[in-house]
Amino acid sequence: MKLGCFSPPVLWAAQVLLAAGSESLQCEGPVSTRDSGCRPDDVGAREVDYLARGYMFSRPIRLVVSYDWLVLQGPAAPIFEGDPLVLRCQAWRGWPLAQVTFYRDGSALGAPGPNREFSIAVAREVDSGHYHCSAIFQSPGPGSLETASSVAVTVQELFPAPVLRATPSPEPQEGSAVTLSCQTKLPPQRSATRLLFSFHKGGRSVRGRGLSPELQVPAAAQAHSGSYWCEATTEDNHVWKRSPRLEIRVQGPSSSGAPPTLDPAPPKSAAPAPPSPQQASDPHLHHRMGLLLRQMQDVRVLLGHLVMELRDLSGHLKLETRKGTAKQV
Incomplete structure (x- = not known):
């Protein structure tokens, strides 16, 4: 060469x-x-x-x-998860070989044969080990079984399993924004590799694969509570890893005091107290207060009708009583 x-x-x-x-x-x-x-x-x-x-x-x-009869040629560049791994059993001066066998950590990887090349299409970390080969030299070689020195092959991790994080908190207040981030890191040698990210809740997909490692929730609701996880994968789908689950618990609106009570006959001059600054700043609480005030007004109208009906009934009973007394006389 x-x-x-x-x-x-x-x-x-x-x-x-x-x-x-x-x-x-x-x-x-x-x-x-x-x-x-x-x-x-x-x-x-x-x-x-x-x-x-x-x-x-x-x-x-x-x-x-090398001055050996047989040499195992390994990869010249670092090997990462998902890469192809190719090993070649090379003979001195390219002499023909027979009964070529490849080994990893002392165990044969297949039956002897004429193929001088051993390959793994998609390498994994478990493929790391010490490799060597053996073969019988044919003419004009020595005709004996020769064994090559071992070569250490290390398949490196392409990226660690992602971690799913929630910002600002995994327990957001109802109505607030929350961001889920699927975090992992590529090595400097493979910084140009593109990863795709997907998000899942329980057993269903929330967002399919995309280049963004973030999922935005503009306004959290009780329905968003649950167990979430994400997955990072290479574009060729050779390497994919899943994050641990993250529990999201959306908190309901906070209440600063006891719930208001209904007065069946409030004075006409009484006016509802204005909401506190904390209540005014919470649109959800302000909406609920408005509904409560309307319900109180409806109750007051109903009570007014009830009072009128009672008055009519009372007058009718008095009239019947007088008629009965006049007949007896």
């Missing part, structure tokens, strides 16, 4: 066998200067190209030159 840096006047190449690495080499300058050289990278691999001394450098790669 050839490695080359194609930015004139630099051109470096070598015949090597690429495998999972143990050391990173960082080039400090173009080969055409005396300051050229490569040294072990003590800082750590960078994720992007960078400038130094006026030159543009690519991100480092990990390289191992």
Whole structure:
């Protein structure tokens, strides 16, 4: 395999066998200067190209030159949940192989066969482990069974399970606004990955998948009380995770005193007391007070009619009594 840096006047190449690495080499300058050289990278691999001394450098790669008959080639970049994982069993000088077998943590992953490549379409964290391969070399190889050194493969978490939070509180007052936020975080290497969020209450969906991690409730009502949870998923649906449940309890309007009593015969000059500032600031309570006042007025009208009926009945009874007395005389 050839490695080359194609930015004139630099051109470096070598015949090597690429495998999972143990050391990173960082080039400090173009080969055409005396300051050229490569040294072990003590800082750590960078994720992007960078400038130094006026030159543009690519991100480092990990390289191992092996003298083994058989080498297992692992992924060069970090592997995250949902990524494909591909391993290749490479022979010296590309000689033909038979009875190729792949292993993870010492256990065979399948029956021996001619395929030199092992792949997992959608990797999970449980796929992490130490992999190696074995194969029999065919002519012009030695004809013996050879085993490659193991390679450590770590499948990293793409994002943690989301947490559902309510702002300003999971116990909002009736009529107030509340926001549900489905919170999780992507690693810097995958910050461009787009996640979709959905919200659920009990066993039904409240909002389908969308790019916004928030659900707005402009005015909370008693019907909004319940157990909520959210789900975050990648656009390809390869990785999805659910949050723990969050209980939302909408609180009814607060009352500052004892409930008003009804006076069956209030004085005509009495007027209802004006609402307190706290009551005036609460539109729901103000509405209920208005209904109560109208009901009191209706009761007063009914009592007036009742008094008139009683007077008529009393006059009628007196008249009947007088007639009865006159007949007896």
